[in-house]
Amino acid sequence: MLTFTPIMTQTPQTPAQLAEQELAKTDNSKPSDTVPVSKAKEEWEMLQRQAIAYSKSTLVPKSYQGANGVSDCIIALDMAARMGANPLMVMQNLYVVQGRPAWSATFLVSCINQCGRYDSLQYEENGDISEEGYAVRAFAHEKASGKRLNGTWITWKMVNDEKWLDKPGSKWKSMPEQMFKYRAAAFWQRIYAPEIGMGFATVEEAHDIGAAPPKSASMTVSLTKAQLAQYVQEVKNGADADEIIEGLEVRFGMPLPAYQKKQIKEAGQER
Numbered sequence: 001m002l003t004f005t006p007i008m009t010q011t012p013q014t015p016a017q018l019a020e021q022e023l024a025k026t027d028n029s030k031p032s033d034t035v036p037v038s039k040a041k042e043e044w045e046m047l048q049r050q051a052i053a054y055s056k057s058t059l060v061p062k063s064y065q066g067a068n069g070v071s072d073c074i075i076a077l078d079m080a081a082r083m084g085a086n087p088l089m090v091m092q093n094l095y096v097v098q099g100r101p102a103w104s105a106t107f108l109v110s111c112i113n114q115c116g117r118y119d120s121l122q123y124e125e126n127g128d129i130s131e132e133g134y135a136v137r138a139f140a141h142e143k144a145s146g147k148r149l150n151g152t153w154i155t156w157k158m159v160n161d162e163k164w165l166d167k168p169g170s171k172w173k174s175m176p177e178q179m180f181k182y183r184a185a186a187f188w189q190r191i192y193a194p195e196i197g198m199g200f201a202t203v204e205e206a207h208d209i210g211a212a213p214p215k216s217a218s219m220t221v222s223l224t225k226a227q228l229a230q231y232v233q234e235v236k237n238g239a240d241a242d243e244i245i246e247g248l249e250v251r252f253g254m255p256l257p258a259y260q261k262k263q264i265k266e267a268g269q270e271r
Contacts, residue, residue: 047074048070048074050077051070051071051074055073059088060088061227062229062230063226064226076094084114085114097207102202102205103200103201103202103203104203105182105185105204108185109121111196112188112193112196115193117142117143118149118193119141121140123137123138123181123185129180132156133155134155134180135154136154136180137152137154137188140192149188149191149192151184151185152188159172167207182204183204183205186201186204222256222257222260231248231264232267235264235267240268241265244264
């Protein structure tokens with residue numbers, strides 16, 4: 001006698017049912033013994049290790065050294081990574097003007113030239129600097145397209161209208177040619193590569209464009225403790241104090257505070 005075993009048929013499942021089954025498998029799966037570290041956490045830990053290494057170096061400014069300098073090193077490293085700049089350059093070129101961080105114009109020009117997107121920043125001049133119609137603008141060619149990117153014309157009319165010439169300690173009277181180029185470079189960078197400066201003004205802009213101080217106040221730019229200690233040591237090692245002070249004031253376009261000048265000069269007397 002033949003025995004027939006009935007064939008059990010399965011009702012086809014809908015896509016929704018299949019999805020529910022897959023979700024159930026995922027929910028019921030055995031959790032891993034180790035929790036994977038997120039990419040963000042790995043990057044943060046790496047940044048901390050780098051900061052600690054920099055803080056132990058004697059080559060970085062004093063304010064970045066030691067345990068108290070680790071947090072400043074982290075900020076400097078993050079800024080350097082975003083700008084594509086060397087961390088040591090960032091540490092040495094960030095200044096505080098009226099309580100706000102500011103870059104030197106020469107540092108920003110260096111970052112523009114090294115970012116790889118443009119050829120070297122150049123300047124176009126119209127007229128003679130002694131004439132009222134004199135003007136300067138910065139320009140560079142974009143490497144990807146070859147297009148020339150022109151900056152804003154900086155003119156004597158702009159200088160006078162914005163009263164940059166009248167600011168206390170301004171270098172527009174003593175070194176106008178340099179100041180025209182500094183300002184033209186800063187304007188170009190703000191238009192075409194704002195991410196490089198991270199929204200910070202240049203030292204020269206902070207002096208000329210920033211909030212006006214009381215009439216009795218004199219605008220100055222203060223060195224950080226580490227920078228001041230560096231120049232004091234240079235004078236102790238034989239450098240000329242007056243030359244250092246003059247060079248810094250020309251670079252920043254404004255005078256140093258009297259107490260910092262005094263410390264630099266007194267270092268020469270200790271030799």
